[in-house]
Amino acid sequence: MMEEAELCFPQINTSCRKHTRPQSESMLIYFLLSFVSLLTVILNLLVIISISHFRQLHTPTNxxxxxxxxxxxLVGLLVMPFQILLMEPCxxxxxxxxxxxxxxxFIIVCSSEVNMxxxxxxxxxxxxxxxxxSTxxxxxxxxxxxLLSWIYSVFYSFLILNENLEKPGRYNSCYGECVINIFGTVDIVITFLLPISTIVILYLRVFVVAVSQARAMRSHITAVKLQSSVTVTVKKSELKAARTLxxxxxxxxxxxCPYYGGSLSGNEIMMGSSLNAVIVFLVYINSCLNPVIYAFFYPWFRKSVKVIVTLEILKPHSNETSVL
Known part of the structure; x- marks a missing residue:
């Protein structure tokens, strides 16, 4: 009877065994993860409403x-709740x-990487x-x-999980387990090394140019003196946007890095362990941090949030409100 009580599904012989943790620890984990999930949804919803509603914010960058x-x-609304369920014993x-x-x-995380x-x-x-x-x-x-980034994310996710989608549960060692199998080498090259390399190379170039422009502005060279003050202001705003992003x-x-760092060995990744769940959740926490960064560095985000929270957004022509 004791052995049956420790099984996820006592009526099934191939059932996984439960691994229990102290109730206080479980409550703390579920509270923190649920709070992060809710905060992620709220903060990113504010970003979505701000950029979608206010006409001044309809720029290519935004x-x-x-x-x-x-x-x-979507990470906070759909992915994090499932990740919380993966923390359960069964x-x-x-x-x-x-x-x-x-x-x-995979679709949502891949789209985030392409957006970066x-x-x-x-x-x-x-x-x-x-x-x-501008051209x-x-x-x-x-x-x-x-649009193409989202299509690519769906296509890539389907390819990398094709075997798992054809026969769900084929890599489970027992009934009541949620494990998938992907080829670590392919995934780390396509979803980490290539995008990260591209991002680093581009931002190194941006950094070099930004530093040279900053020096030029400080030294008041002739080329800068001949430009109008508006042009200089635009340059400063672009530099600030580059710094924020x-x-x-x-x-x-x-x-x-912690998630993909475990894949650098080139071996196949078996997903579903407790350690893997923690590392994966660190990836998802990034989705909560992005709007926090906007709040600290973007005045337009703080102004638009104030308009939304005070319900001024419901007034006629509120989309014309100046938030810059």
Missing amino acids: LIILSLAVSDF WLLGDLVCVLQYFLA VLISVDRYVAICDPLHY RITQRRVKICV GVVVAVFIVCY
Whole structure:
């Protein structure tokens, strides 16, 4: 009877065994994870409403930030709750739901990575080729790139999880387990090394150009003196945007490195262990940190949140409100 009580499904011989933890520890974990999930949803919803509603914020850069906020919002709304369930001793929702929730997570996380690359490209053109920025980075082109990024994320997630989707539960060692199998080498190259390398290279170039421009402004060289004050202001705003989004990218790399660091051996990754769940949740916490960074560095976000919270957004023509 004692052995049956320790099984996830006592009526099934191949059932997994329960691993129990102290109730106080479980309550603390569930409270923290639930709080982070709720906070992620609320903060990213504010970003989505702000950029979508206020006409002043309809810029190419903000469209990419909007796409990133949608990804982060879905992480808090759909991915984190399932991750909390994975912390339970037993998976009770079946093999199909297990694979589908991983499939959804892969799509959302992959889209976040592609959005980070798009942000880096946007800042690269804005800082390194400002004269052609308005013609090369248009809203139409950004919308197309964002759409393609989501299509790519779905396509890649389907390829990497194809075997798991064809036969859910094929890699489970016992009934009541939620485990998938992916090829670590392929995943780490496509979803980590390539995007991170691209981001780092572009931002190094942005950093070099930004430093040279800052020195030029401080030394008041002839080229800067001949420019109008408006042009200088635009340059300063672009540099500030590059710095802010650089912080976003840096936090992104820090949050993702532990997850992909375990894959550097090139072996296949067996997902579903407790340690893996903690590392994966660190990836998801990145979705909560992004809007926090916006709140600290973007005045327009603080102003728009004030308009939303005070319900001034419900007034007629509130979309014309100045938040810059």
